[in-house]
Amino acid sequence: MSHTYVAVQWNRQKRVYDACLATGLALYLSLFVGLGALENPGATAETLAIRGLGTAALLLLHVILCIGPLCRLSPAFLPLLYNRRHLGVTMFALALAHAGFALFQFHALGDVHPLVSVLTANTRFASVPQFPFEAFGMVALAILFVMAATSHDFWLANLTAPVWKTLHMGVYVAYAALVLHVALGVLQDETSPLLAGALAAGLATVLGLHLAAAQREAPTDRERPAVDDGWVDVCAVAEIPEKRARIATVAGERVAVFRYDGLLSAVSNVCQHQNGPLGEGRVLKGCITCPWHGYQYDPATGASPAPFTERVPTFNLRVRAGRVEVHCRPNPPGTRVAPLKLEAELVRPG
Amino acid sequence: MTRALRRRHRAATLALALALPPAVAVALLSRPPEPRSPEPLAAALREPAAPHDGRSVGLDTRGQPVVPDALVYWSPGESDPESLAAGSVFLGSLPAEAQRSYAVPGVGAGRVVVYSLAWQRIVRSVQVPAEGRP
Numbered sequence: 001m002s003h004t005y006v007a008v009q010w011n012r013q014k015r016v017y018d019a020c021l022a023t024g025l026a027l028y029l030s031l032f033v034g035l036g037a038l039e040n041p042g043a044t045a046e047t048l049a050i051r052g053l054g055t056a057a058l059l060l061l062h063v064i065l066c067i068g069p070l071c072r073l074s075p076a077f078l079p080l081l082y083n084r085r086h087l088g089v090t091m092f093a094l095a096l097a098h099a100g101f102a103l104f105q106f107h108a109l110g111d112v113h114p115l116v117s118v119l120t121a122n123t124r125f126a127s128v129p130q131f132p133f134e135a136f137g138m139v140a141l142a143i144l145f146v147m148a149a150t151s152h153d154f155w156l157a158n159l160t161a162p163v164w165k166t167l168h169m170g171v172y173v174a175y176a177a178l179v180l181h182v183a184l185g186v187l188q189d190e191t192s193p194l195l196a197g198a199l200a201a202g203l204a205t206v207l208g209l210h211l212a213a214a215q216r217e218a219p220t221d222r223e224r225p226a227v228d229d230g231w232v233d234v235c236a237v238a239e240i241p242e243k244r245a246r247i248a249t250v251a252g253e254r255v256a257v258f259r260y261d262g263l264l265s266a267v268s269n270v271c272q273h274q275n276g277p278l279g280e281g282r283v284l285k286g287c288i289t290c291p292w293h294g295y296q297y298d299p300a301t302g303a304s305p306a307p308f309t310e311r312v313p314t315f316n317l318r319v320r321a322g323r324v325e326v327h328c329r330p331n332p333p334g335t336r337v338a339p340l341k342l343e344a345e346l347v348r349p350g
Numbered sequence: 351m352t353r354a355l356r357r358r359h360r361a362a363t364l365a366l367a368l369a370l371p372p373a374v375a376v377a378l379l380s381r382p383p384e385p386r387s388p389e390p391l392a393a394a395l396r397e398p399a400a401p402h403d404g405r406s407v408g409l410d411t412r413g414q415p416v417v418p419d420a421l422v423y424w425s426p427g428e429s430d431p432e433s434l435a436a437g438s439v440f441l442g443s444l445p446a447e448a449q450r451s452y453a454v455p456g457v458g459a460g461r462v463v464v465y466s467l468a469w470q471r472i473v474r475s476v477q478v479p480a481e482g483r484p
Contacts, residue, residue, distance in 0.1 A: 110443030128380035183377035210363040
């Protein structure tokens, strides 16, 4: 957790994650260059490197964009989300290397500065097949640079999670720019249906998964009306699994009601670290544990155990006729609310 | 995420879903019917505007299809038009939609060679006589 800033908080999961990433990339690049050299013996090493790095970056970006919605659809994918930022930084490094090789091969040998050359060599903005597609690549690279540079928890803590998340939603602009970079660039010369089909399949996968996840999330965001002086009906006690939570939207934001050891507590569903969904986590060793990165909170106070300092708002709650009601007004973050003790007949596993 | 962020996220996804597939479709449908190969482009490159203007040669690509990453070389003497001779001198890049002059070293005959780095082959080659000869 974030009581102090260190470069990277390495642990076994991160090492395994990064080892898998490095192995996968090495395999992909070796196969691409090897098969590319066999199929096109005349291709130079630079050309193979440009294409290999470019396709690896694009493929990795698709993986990155699919992880979020996959985790919304199934918790089985949560381990992929844990270290997603390393994927993002790696993807930026691949894209930068691709751009560097391309700049050198295509623009560094003339009498014009390479960066001037890439911006002025082709100005056919009115033509679709001869559009200067490099511009889209440069836009994407600039966005990816900002995201990679601010990926560390230092920036997350200082910018605050909502600002940081908004900044990192620039990945969708970068994705659109990269898809156009490919469609208006290499696909204008390479007429193989395989390449166009692969791009279309990637686009369909990313958009399809996002739309499916959004559709699944929509009912949770439906506002629940107050039934009695600010109290909002959330669910039946029996609907909450032990050590887990039910999530409901109350007064414009999601609230997670946890059931644990015969007690009920309600806290904001939004983790202070990366705004992860606390209500999809579990109560482990007496603490609510965020499913994204393992940040923990005391269910009664919404505060992280010492020495950590994260705090989330808590909510008053009550049980009437076997149904849980939450008051719509949040308490200030870290405010203790005595957990509600369930009566014996309600303490059966849900 | 907070509800506001989720709304922004949904708006971004919806914008992508509505705008990106048509844009990609337009890009793919606008592709030339035949692969852009060097041969027709080589023929489309104009003769040097001033084949032997003092010791410079001119090339004009205005209104012509783009030859990607075209580089201009000077091969002194009589050389094979299909290959770049070992003693060739690099004169500069040849941008699209431009008229450029290139200074030619020496006064002897030689060959102006346009080489596409992207295609890794010669796309145009013009023999230039020695200075003072027709």
